[in-house]
Amino acid sequence: MTQPQTKYRSRCSIARTLDVLGDKWTLLVVRDLMWHGKHTFQELQASEEHIAANLLSERLKRLMALGLVAREAYQDRPVRYRYALTEAGRSLEGLLLQIMGWGHAHLGGGLYDPQAGRTVADATPDGPQ
Amino acid sequence: MTQPQTKYRSRCSIARTLDVLGDKWTLLVVRDLMWHGKHTFQELQASEEHIAANLLSERLKRLMALGLVAREAYQDRPVRYRYALTEAGRSLEGLLLQIMGWGHAHLGGGLYDPQAGRTVADATPDGPQ
DNA sequence: CATAGTCACTTTAATTTTGAAAGTGACTCG
DNA sequence: CGAGTCACTTTCAAAATTAAAGTGACTATG
Numbered sequence: 001m002t003q004p005q006t007k008y009r010s011r012c013s014i015a016r017t018l019d020v021l022g023d024k025w026t027l028l029v030v031r032d033l034m035w036h037g038k039h040t041f042q043e044l045q046a047s048e049e050h051i052a053a054n055l056l057s058e059r060l061k062r063l064m065a066l067g068l069v070a071r072e073a074y075q076d077r078p079v080r081y082r083y084a085l086t087e088a089g090r091s092l093e094g095l096l097l098q099i100m101g102w103g104h105a106h107l108g109g110g111l112y113d114p115q116a117g118r119t120v121a122d123a124t125p126d127g128p129q
Numbered sequence: 130m131t132q133p134q135t136k137y138r139s140r141c142s143i144a145r146t147l148d149v150l151g152d153k154w155t156l157l158v159v160r161d162l163m164w165h166g167k168h169t170f171q172e173l174q175a176s177e178e179h180i181a182a183n184l185l186s187e188r189l190k191r192l193m194a195l196g197l198v199a200r201e202a203y204q205d206r207p208v209r210y211r212y213a214l215t216e217a218g219r220s221l222e223g224l225l226l227q228i229m230g231w232g233h234a235h236l237g238g239g240l241y242d243p244q245a246g247r248t249v250a251d252a253t254p255d256g257p258q
Numbered sequence: 259c260a261t262a263g264t265c266a267c268t269t270t271a272a273t274t275t276t277g278a279a280a281g282t283g284a285c286t287c288g
Numbered sequence: 289c290g291a292g293t294c295a296c297t298t299t300c301a302a303a304a305t306t307a308a309a310g311t312g313a314c315t316a317t318g
């Protein structure tokens with residue numbers, strides 16, 4: 001009986017979360033799916049930060065493999081997909097809000113109110129103040 | 130007058146936070162400083178996840194440049210430093226707790242109670258359940 | 259019918275980051 | 289003197305990111 005190959009660096013929940021979401025792009029894709037009504041490849045790619053197409057493709061595959069995103073065809077011939085968060089994917093909203101709150105308080109980023117569906121505090125160009 | 134070179138990819142608070150903390154190691158260093166009483170280079174390096182020395186060195190420099198960590202000499206000849214979170218660094222606790230909560234619920238990682246100073250739920254080897 | 263355009267990717271190649279190991283400098287201890 | 293400790297830095301191969309170009313399956317236009 002072989003040792004069950006561990007998927008994660010450690011037992012720590014923070015390390016495990018970083019193993020799957022710890023990069024500069026994944027949570028931006030989740031943000032766009034969660035709040036900004038972006039659901040096609042093109043819409044996701046057109047976001048302000050301009051993720052490279054190969055990375056977007058790879059990240060969507062990973063999020064689907066994790067069960068955080070699912071896709072369904074919105075067109076045949078050629079088949080094209082619409083991506084959406086699953087229930088598990090939507091559970092990341094608290095995390096996004098916390099990250100946004102910190103970035104607003106400490107890095108001068110904007111504040112988005114998902115309830116209102118709009119920005120309620122503008123960003124400063126470079127940092128806080 | 131030159132355009133003030135923007136430090137961040139975008140005005141979004143989430144993108145800005147990921148610009149500075151979005152990798153697999155930075156928040157583990159913060160975790161160890163915040164909760165696990167690890168303050169010297171050696172202690173930080175000895176953590177379960179085994180960060181490479183060059184990365185630890187670079188991350189500590191970045192965290193200091195961001196004002197999230199400060200160091201003070203605890204010994205002369207040779208001078209050696211103890212690293213600690215600043216007030217701004219300690220403000221990341223909510224974020225760590227949120228990340229930990231998500232990783233516990235969805236990836237089966239352990240739960241640490243900072244109040245009690247101990248693990249209150251063990252991790253499962255590979256995932257949730 | 260040929261050509262241009264759209265969408266969703268994939269491929270390619272240069273650059274950057276990472277990871278693991280080994281090395282360095284300033285000491286202390288035996 | 290030689291070994292050991294601590295806090296790094298250096299080195300270099302491997303992996304990830306970036307930007308650009310290319311592909312395939314169509315639809316719309318002249």
